[in-house]
Amino acid sequence: METKKFVLLDIDYVTENNKPVVRLFGRECGNSSAEPIIALDKNFKPYIYVIPNDMHLCIQQLDEMDIKNVEKLTKKDLGKKKEIIKAYLNHPQDVPKLRDKIRSLSEVKEIREHDIPFYRRYLIDNGIFPMAEVEVTGKCVSESSNVSSKASAICIFEMKEPPKHLESEFPDLKVLSFDIEVRNPKGMPRPEVDEIIMIGLSSNFGLHKVISTADSSFDFVETVPSEREIIKRFLEIVNSENPDLIVGYNSDNFDFPYINDRAKKLGISLALGVDGSVLKFMRRGFASAAFIRGIIHVDLYLLMRRYIRLDRYTLERVYKELFGEEKKDIDGDKLWKYWDEGGKKLEMLFEYSMDDAVATSKIGEKILPLNMEITRIVGQPFFDVARMASGQLVEWFLIRKAFEYNEIIPNKPSQSEHSRRRTERIVGGYVKEPEKGLHENIVAFDFRSLYPSIIISKNVSPDTLIKKRTGEECYTAPEVGFQFLKEPKGFVPSVIGRLLEERARIKRIMKESNDPGEYKIMNVQQEALKRLANTMYGVYGFSRFRWYCIECADSITAWGRDYIKKTIKKAEKYGFHTIYADTDGFYAVYKGL
DNA sequence: ATGTGGCGGGG
């Protein structure tokens, strides 16, 4: 038996002998030349929760269905203790196959946690976090230099015990950014006819180049004989450098699909994965996501849309917003002319290609740390986290917390429940339309984390919401009149409370820190905690969420309106006239008494 | 007011 420590980058499962085998992908921390590790766990079983009418009869019915591996458990369901059944199944795919049948058993009141993807379940139940270190115990089963088409060595490790989470430093990861150029003389590039002419690469490990079929006097240009060789060279670089992350700009929907289409046409297998698997695409609703096993592909376009509010999200616009510098741009419709003309124009095109890859790199450097930190808190794979909306982030964070607090996770709303919820309207924050004119000597006031504070101080949570009045002490929301128990502390208020405490703790340490590197990391950590706390309110008001609670959402905004109105009134007594107010802050001018 | 359709980014 030996142990290995590595940064957890990616996770999935494969099926062996009809049993799931979880695979953890990672690389030894702080050693950029270390080989990738794939740790296998054959001992994690899929399960769902069954809430029975009668415990004994229900177990009998499950037994008749050939579900013999069951455990009795006590869990909380929105704070209420319940005796439930944890029913193990053989394979994750048995869950969608069998759940309807289980649900319809006469002794089954409800089934729960039947739609948590297996790898997510694994992360939650084992308390391990992507982008943080894990320690595994077992043995290395192969130190192969030839797994499928992989050029480099890889360690395959068989785990004998569950993995352990290690409190670890922020990992130093190898990040490769890329960007392709296409010769498209007619409208948008069409992969059937328009060839790739350049692939620009930039990284934080010294690799900066443009691979192309054209010659150049620039040192950063590597010339190869054909488009086929451009793609092969790209593959070769990824396989030999083993970056932890690959970033692109709109690469989910353009660069990777395009490379994929061209590779198919040229008969190249895009074996980019750490396990030798090919580039895959996952349909995620309206969009698609490009996926490389064992390497995290992040599309920065998606992150930027979440990170800053802009009218447009072109690479140029985003770059200017973040760095204040203009980036030279070539009109997409004319790009092919630069290529065809050659000479000076071609050199400009090379510069543009390199520039785009570098800009992508720089944007990545700027926003990846925050998102990695969010990943370390939410505890789902970075690939997923980088594609989740803020509400989903909060929901998956709460799902993890629910496991820690021994709470059963609420089910997702059914289609009909979802449409019912959509008809419910929540009154928002208080807005006072701004007074026209140029105002001088303005004072600004705003509440710090207004909604999170209300949730905590008024204990606003679905499990503390009073449905029928008893004599217990409670908080009553203004206007709407909903009531919340003072004790015990609700699930969501507890979780937000812990987030804000942790943030305060980090901010305290920051004040005493004189190490700029450490300071920067802690600043990102507290920022991530703040963002998560501030979006927590959303889970109550978004119709498709598990913790939807319109009474909670309505009460929070009602208290918010109450607080700001009272504050404005108080300011008036001291001679301040408010000229504009919105939700959690206002601007005023001093008029005197 | 309500419904439907298209689009974002990329070259």
Add this chain to the structure above:
DNA sequence: GTGTACGCCACAT
């Protein structure tokens, strides 16, 4: 893959 989902705006009715 314990799949399958956005949110906004323009335009029409």
